[in-house]
Amino acid sequence: MSVLALIERREMSPQIAKKSPSLRVLIVDDESLIRWSLAEVLLDAGHVVDEAADGASAVSLLSRGKSFDVVLLDYRLPDSNDLHLLETIRRLSPWSAVIMMTAFGTPEMMDGAKKLGAYRVVAKPFDVHDMARLVVEVPRPASDISRE
Amino acid sequence: MSQSHDEAARVLAAIVESSDDAIFTKDLEGIVLTWNRSAEQMYGYAAADIVGRSIGLLVPPGYPDEINGILKKIKGGERVRHYETARQTKDGRLIDVSLSISPIYDASGAVIGASTIARDITEKKRDIERLREGEARLRSIVDAAVDGIIVIDARGLIEAFNPGAERLFGYGSAEVIGRNVAMLMPAPYQAEHDGYMSRYLKTGEARIIGVGREVSALRKDGTTFPVHLSVGEMSLAGERKFTGILHDLSTRVQMEEKLREQASLVRLGEMAAVIAHEVKNPLAAVRGAIQVIGKRLPAGSREANVMTDIIARIDTLNQLVKDLLLFARPPKPNLVPLDVSTVLAGTIALLSQDAAHAGVSVTMTGKAPPVLADAELLKIVFTNLLVNSAQAMKGHGDVVVSVAVDDGACVVVVSDNGPGIPADVRERLFTPFFTTKARGTGLGLSTVKRLVEAHQGSIQVESPGTGGTRARVRLPLANL
Numbered sequence: 001m002s003v004l005a006l007i008e009r010r011e012m013s014p015q016i017a018k019k020s021p022s023l024r025v026l027i028v029d030d031e032s033l034i035r036w037s038l039a040e041v042l043l044d045a046g047h048v049v050d051e052a053a054d055g056a057s058a059v060s061l062l063s064r065g066k067s068f069d070v071v072l073l074d075y076r077l078p079d080s081n082d083l084h085l086l087e088t089i090r091r092l093s094p095w096s097a098v099i100m101m102t103a104f105g106t107p108e109m110m111d112g113a114k115k116l117g118a119y120r121v122v123a124k125p126f127d128v129h130d131m132a133r134l135v136v137e138v139p140r141p142a143s144d145i146s147r148e
Numbered sequence: 149m150s151q152s153h154d155e156a157a158r159v160l161a162a163i164v165e166s167s168d169d170a171i172f173t174k175d176l177e178g179i180v181l182t183w184n185r186s187a188e189q190m191y192g193y194a195a196a197d198i199v200g201r202s203i204g205l206l207v208p209p210g211y212p213d214e215i216n217g218i219l220k221k222i223k224g225g226e227r228v229r230h231y232e233t234a235r236q237t238k239d240g241r242l243i244d245v246s247l248s249i250s251p252i253y254d255a256s257g258a259v260i261g262a263s264t265i266a267r268d269i270t271e272k273k274r275d276i277e278r279l280r281e282g283e284a285r286l287r288s289i290v291d292a293a294v295d296g297i298i299v300i301d302a303r304g305l306i307e308a309f310n311p312g313a314e315r316l317f318g319y320g321s322a323e324v325i326g327r328n329v330a331m332l333m334p335a336p337y338q339a340e341h342d343g344y345m346s347r348y349l350k351t352g353e354a355r356i357i358g359v360g361r362e363v364s365a366l367r368k369d370g371t372t373f374p375v376h377l378s379v380g381e382m383s384l385a386g387e388r389k390f391t392g393i394l395h396d397l398s399t400r401v402q403m404e405e406k407l408r409e410q411a412s413l414v415r416l417g418e419m420a421a422v423i424a425h426e427v428k429n430p431l432a433a434v435r436g437a438i439q440v441i442g443k444r445l446p447a448g449s450r451e452a453n454v455m456t457d458i459i460a461r462i463d464t465l466n467q468l469v470k471d472l473l474l475f476a477r478p479p480k481p482n483l484v485p486l487d488v489s490t491v492l493a494g495t496i497a498l499l500s501q502d503a504a505h506a507g508v509s510v511t512m513t514g515k516a517p518p519v520l521a522d523a524e525l526l527k528i529v530f531t532n533l534l535v536n537s538a539q540a541m542k543g544h545g546d547v548v549v550s551v552a553v554d555d556g557a558c559v560v561v562v563s564d565n566g567p568g569i570p571a572d573v574r575e576r577l578f579t580p581f582f583t584t585k586a587r588g589t590g591l592g593l594s595t596v597k598r599l600v601e602a603h604q605g606s607i608q609v610e611s612p613g614t615g616g617t618r619a620r621v622r623l624p625l626a627n628l
Contacts, residue, residue: 031429037436076425103428104421107479125432125466128439 023047023069025135028058029101030077034124038072041132055080055088062092069095070135073118075102075109083112090117097138101126170266173252176223178203178215181261190245190268192238203264208236222251222262232269244273296375296394300329301387304345316375316396318368329392334366349388357381357390362397373398413476420476427469435462468589474528475580475595481522481602485626488519488526488558489551495530496549499538507544510534514551516558518626525599526623532592533562533619539585540566540617557605558625563618569611577609 025047027038032053039049050066052058055077062068071089075081089098097119102109110121119138122131164171170187174180180203183195191198191206198205207213211234218228228249235245246269252261290297296313300306306329309321317324317332324331330341348354356363360378367373374397382389442455489512496510537547541564550561569577576582578597583590593609600607605623 031433033433033437034429037433037440040440076429101432103432104424104473124428125435125462128436 021136023135023140024050024067026050026052026058026061026066026068026071026096028052028055028071028077029074030054031074034074034101037128038131041128042135045132045136047135054078055085058085059088059092062089067095068093069097069140070138071096071098072131072135073098073100075100075105075113083109083116086113086116086118097140099131099134099138167265170268171263172203172266173261173263174203175261176219176259178219187266190237190243190266191235192241197238206235208234208242218247218249219262222249223259225251225259227251232273235266243268244270295396296392298329298332298392298394300390300392302345302349302389304328304330304342307389313394316367316373316394317365323368332366334364334372337363338366365394374401417477420473424469424473428466431462431466431469435459438462471589471591471595475591475598478595478598478602479522479525481525481599483520483522483603485518486521486523486526488521488560488623489515491521491523491526492530492549492551492560495527495534499531499534504543505538508538508541508547509545510547510549512549512551516551516553516625519558519623520626521603521623525602529596529599529621530560530562532596533621536592536619537562537564537566537617540564540569542566553625554622556625557622560621560623561618562621563616565616568615568617569609574609574611 025042027035027042027049028051029035029038030053035051035053039051042049050061050068052061056079058071058073071093073086073089077085086098086100089096094117098117100113100118100121101124102121103124105121105123113121120134122134164182164184167184167186170190171182171184172180172187173182180198180201183193183198188194193205204213204215207215214233218231221228228247231247231249233245233247234242236242246267248265249262251259252263254260290308290310293310293312296316297308297310298306298313299308306324306327309319309324314320328342330338333341344355348357356377357379358381360376363375363377364372365375365377376395376397378393380391380393382391438455438458442452442459445452445455492512496512499505499508500510534547534549537545541547545565548561548563550563552559552561573584578594579590580594581590582594597607600621600623603623605621607622608620609617610620611617
């Protein structure tokens with residue numbers, strides 16, 4: 001599979017979006033393979049995907065007014081090792097459902113994430129197709145206008 | 149009376165008068181006839197006060213009057229020697245006396261009275277009493293000592309073996325007295341001890357006497373245990389003796405081992421947390437990428453199947469990390485009152501769906517009030533025990549799970565009719581990473597133990613030589 005083919009698939013995605021609702025998804029993870037594989041399955045499913053490799057890039061995207069239905073957020077990033085980033089994202093974009101991804105979640109961390117409004121905490125490694133299914137399951141606000 | 153007779157009587161009287169012992173005479177009725185100066189000092193009565201009165205005056209009130217008995221013997225011509233009794237002085241003081249009483253004869257040989265020599269032995273008796281008390285105190289200290297105390301002679305033969313030593317070694321003192329102390333030592337000291345002793349006696353070069361050190365001791369049952377031994381030397385009636393005091397270090401050594409184990413578990417927990425993150429993150433990356441690539445390969449192609457296999461391997465690897473993490477850093481149990489039978493039934497039902505357990509029949513008996521436990525962790529505990537039983541029986545046989553209350557705790561026993569566990573394996577059952585299975589981490593039972601202990605419970609695995617294994621889990625009841 002060539003890089004070109006992958007880029008082509010990305011461009012194809014809006015067409016596939018016909019049957020399932022197209023969501024805007026932000027993937028925040030410093031591991032490029034995780035970003036790539038999640039992006040691939042989400043694009044295949046017809047969603048629009050943005051990527052950030054660290055907390056600062058994610059915050060900057062959200063601050064610039066970029067709106068997302070779902071944020072897939074790695075707990076541990078080069079510039080984040082606690083729940084502050086989740087708190088910031090929830091504040092900047094309260095309408096986005098945040099799914100946290102973690103390689104090692106303590107019960108305290110999971111509880112904290114839930115309290116801050118994370119929709120789900122998913123343990124790494126996960127099945128990427130399961131993750132794609134979880135993304136469409138997230139509850140969305142009744143009116144889309146509120147996010148524009 | 150001749151002159152010389154008078155002279156002799158005067159000398160005698162002077163001797164009597166100056167004697168340190170009380171000397172007095174009495175007639176056969178016990179009436180005092182003479183009373184010397186020491187008698188005056190000892191009893192407090194002046195001669196003028198007592199002569200003519202009964203000697204019974206000296207018998208303390210409430211004491212049996214032995215005087216009649218003594219006089220009876222005297223009348224029969226008998227002497228009374230060193231008779232020890234108590235007397236009362238004029239001022240009411242009690243004194244201990246030793247009496248020697250002899251008959252007095254008249255010229256015709258008839259007994260007409262008695263002479264008494266009395267010695268005040270109050271001090272002497274008190275000293276003896278003190279000595280006896282002191283000895284009894286020492287004896288009770290030796291007997292009550294928790295430490296073992298052993299006395300040996302210069303040849304190494306045991307002369308004394310206190311109850312503490314009996315407890316430590318499992319020998320009765322009768323079994324060891326007269327035998328060589330080397331019998332209480334494991335090899336090679338057993339064979340070398342005589343040499344140590346003769347070297348010390350010859351050269352005076354002490355390796356342990358007056359120093360004390362940790363040594364290993366040998367029980368009657370052949371097991372060894374750590375003791376701190378201090379040896380003192382003494383000389384009794386010109387003979388050299390050695391006293392060994394043995395302080396049992398088993399508990400301390402066990403505690404140190406336990407602390408070391410706990411410290412290493414903490415380190416392992418920290419390590420496992422790092423590994424978990426550093427391994428699981430790349431696993432997630434590889435797994436995701438392989439899944440995406442696999443989906444794009446022609447379905448049913450060899451390459452697509454390889455991708456599926458790779459994912460299976462990654463999942464195995466992830467399970468290993470999860471198992472390690474569960475053992476090294478078990479979650480704090482979320483304790484709630486639970487019906488243990490419900491948790492068991494759920495676990496059994498889940499296992500019965502597994503083809504590997506198709507030939508295993510599991511029956512559950514008994515019941516107990518709710519336990520205080522974490523359902524998820526209990527499921528892991530029971531799953532491990534049931535899977536172990538099923539594997540021991542090679543997938544075919546009967547497992548009985550019984551629930552009962554014993555001594556304020558809920559006891560769950562998982563018994564199988566498999567081949568049982570050999571003794572050498574049984575000793576290491578709970579050792580992490582010890583396994584007899586071709587494939588297995590050896591973390592199953594050690595994790596079970598940690599989880600049960602996190603519930604303030606305990607686990608024992610019994611396996612009689614006749615086969616079959618019983619795993620017994622005790623869990624605290626919710627109402628206690």
